[in-house]
Amino acid sequence: METPSTSHSSLTRKQMSGAQKRGLKKARLEKEAKLPKITSFFMKTSQGMSLEEDKVTQTAETATVSAICHGSSPVEQEQGEHATDMTTQQSIPTEQGEDIQTRGREGETREHAGKELNVDLISKTFPTDKELYSEPLSTDEKIFIISNGPCQPPGPFPQHGQSNRRFSKTYDSELSKSGLKLQRKWLCYSPTSDQAYCQPCWLFSQDREGGWVRGVRDGHNLKGKIEVHEGAVGHQECSTVLDHWRLNKTVSAEAEAAIRKEANFWRQVLDRIINVTLTLATSNLAFRGHREDVSSGGNHGNFLSIITLIAKYDPVLQELLNIPERQTKYLSLALQNELIDILSESVKEEIIKDANTAAFFSVIIDTTQDAGKTDQLSQVVRFVSVETNEKDQPVEIKIHETSLGFLVVEDQSASGFTETILNAMESNKLDLLKLRGQGYDGAATISGVYSGVQARIQALQPKATYVHCAAHNLNLVLNDAMSSIPEKRLKTNKQTNKQKTIKEVAELLMIDNCGLCISYPDIYTAYMLFLTLPVTVASSERSFSKLKLIKNYTRSSMSQERLSGLALLSIENERAKKLDIQKIIDNFAELKARKKPLN
Incomplete structure (x- = not known):
């Protein structure tokens, strides 16, 4: 057992004397004095460096930046760094006359890549503002934008016109249900154009006309628009590509070519399927049969x-039908409903856009029962447009009576009809303040002076004049007239009616003498109002014939959405045939979660 004195002596350490410490300190100071000043490491060139040596050094640095930014493989980066090191081993004399070899690290080169490539942009307050760039963006510009982050100024932001709406900094983040604050790195704001935009879609989206690519300025329900865009498949794909670029994981040329080839194939498939859908819808033909499997009898x-018939002569559809079962083919009932809905909504959007562009509009409403004994309300909107030529000169006055599809009427009282009509106008984004006419038949529920539908709507819009259907009036007049006179054969002489119609008189002022419209604005307005007022409900009643062709005895179980979509495509077949199929495919890829790439 050790004694205390023995243990204490074993733990005692040998201490340095004062003279030894002073000697070590003096040696350290002398060694530090021989080192060059720290400022010499940050000098780009010195007085002793020639212009040729400076150019060689800058070229080497730029080569290193390019190798890093273009996402080279590890082997390529190592070779590039080795070549750069061999080039950049130039001697730079310092103030003490010593030689220091310049050798930039990869992280430092990446940090200064934007400055090497965009010297003029780095001085801007917001160098990644999309208004500072012109389309199409180069690879170097995309790398610079990604490396410098999104354009998210702190504010304050200007108001939009006379409204109090403006962009807010709160849009840049979102609180999760658990209370976590999540940053929206994709959302950007351009202080130059006062527009919000999506950085990933701006950099990588194929649809260059999208709202979030060009910019969104309308502040109405902007938060809702942001949330909808976040869930879009196209946005998520662009965000994934941006993350790959940011991490230097760009897709190889072969993989990208394969993706493009597959996307092109499925776009061709959808092109053919959409055209088949339009043909059947505009021809009032049924889609489905007893068997939904092509391989079965x-x-x-x-x-x-039709798909099978075209596949005999078309290699694209032939390849589609050769795909094994239980894989995506876009031939299911659900796909048919999706395409019918997208096509009909595209036609309806064009009609509503034209109606809202007109000065006034009228509504024509009538109801009937379908094959399933369901009350269907036919919506027709009437408006007037002045067609112009390439020189923006008026050439024709057109009166449009276009259908907006069918609605189910569950409450047949005056209040129920009124609520259905007003809800339809609101969902179709038709401005009630522009309503100038109502066209109905003579049913008491509709035409009642005190509590009918027309009276209830006039209480909300006094300028919405009620017009009793002229065809129904004429029928009543003829019946009364013929019942009050004895039966005899009437002989009349055919005479040419030389009187001009109101439309012809209106064209005399608005087309032939359009320069006088500014001198007679009240007459111009009177003509537009008169031509906008409905005359008969014949357009609504003509839609009933389409209803009987589409929803017949063998198709009585059709859903209301499918019925309304097919009816709209059939009635407005001229508009449907003029739709841009490629735009429909883009909407199909944007709005629906697709299983196959389309962009």
């Missing part, structure tokens, strides 16, 4: 039968 229906 029996009646496949018109849709699959």
Whole structure:
């Protein structure tokens, strides 16, 4: 056992004397004095460096930046760094006359890549503002934008016109249900154009006409628009690509070519399927048959039968049908409903856009029962447009009576009809303040002076004049007149009516003498109002014939959305045939969660 004195002596350490400490300190100071000043490491060139050596050094640094920014493989980066090191081993004399070899690290080169490539932009307050760039963006510009982050100024932000709406800094983040604050790195704001935009979509989206690519300035429900865009598949794909670029994981040329080839194939498939859908819808033909499987026997229906027929002469559809079962083919009932909905909504958007562009509009309403004994309300909107030529000169006055589809009427009282009509106008974004006419038949529920539908709507919009259907009035007049006179054969002489119609008189002022419209604005307005007022409800009643063709005895179980969409495509078949199919495919890819790439 050790004694205390023995243990204490074993733990005692040998201490340095004062003279030894002073000697070590003196040696350290002398060594530090021989080192060059720290400022010499940050000098780009010195007085002893020639212009040729300066150019060589800058070229080497730029080569290193390019190798890093373009996402080279590890082997390529190592080779590039080795070549750069061999080039940049130039001697730079310092103030003490010593030589220091310049060798930039990868992280430092990446940090200064934007400055090397965009010297003029780095001095801007917001160098990644999209208004500072012109389309199309180069690879170097995309790298610079990604490396410098999104354009998210702190504010304050200007108001939009006379409204109090403005962009807010709170849009840049969102609180999760658990209370965590999540940053929206994709959302950007351009202080130059006062517009919000999506950085990933601006950099990588194929749809260059999208709202979030060009910019969104309308502050109405901007938060809702942001949330909808966040859930879009196209936005998520662009965000993934941006993250790959940011991490130097760009897709190889071969993989990108394969993705593009597959996307092109599915776009061609959808092009053919959409055209088949339009053909069947505008021809009032049924889609489905007894069998939904092409490989099985029996009646496949018109849709699959036409697809099979075209596949005999078309290699694209032939390849589609050769895809094994239980894989995506875009031939299902759900896809048919999606395409019918997108096509009908596209036609309806064009109609509503034209109606809202007009000065006034009128509504024409009538109801009937379908094959399933369901009360269907036919919506027709009437408006007037002045067609112009390439020189923006008026050439024709057109009166439009266009259908907006069918609605189910559950409450047949005056209040129920009124609520259905007003809800339809609100959902179709038709301005009630522009309503100038109501066209109905003579039913008491509709035409009642005190509590009818027309009276209730006039209480909300006094300028919405009620017009009793002229055809119904004429029928009543003829019946009364013929019942009060004895039966005899009437002989009349055919005479040419030389009187001009109101439309012809209006064209005399608005087309032939359009320069006088500014001198007679009240007459111009009177003509537009008179031509906007409905005359008959014949357009609504003509839509009933389409209803009987589409929803017949064998198709009585059709859903209301499918019925309304098919009816709209059939009635407005001229507009439907003029739709941009490629735009429809883009909407299909943007709004729906797709299983196959389309962009």
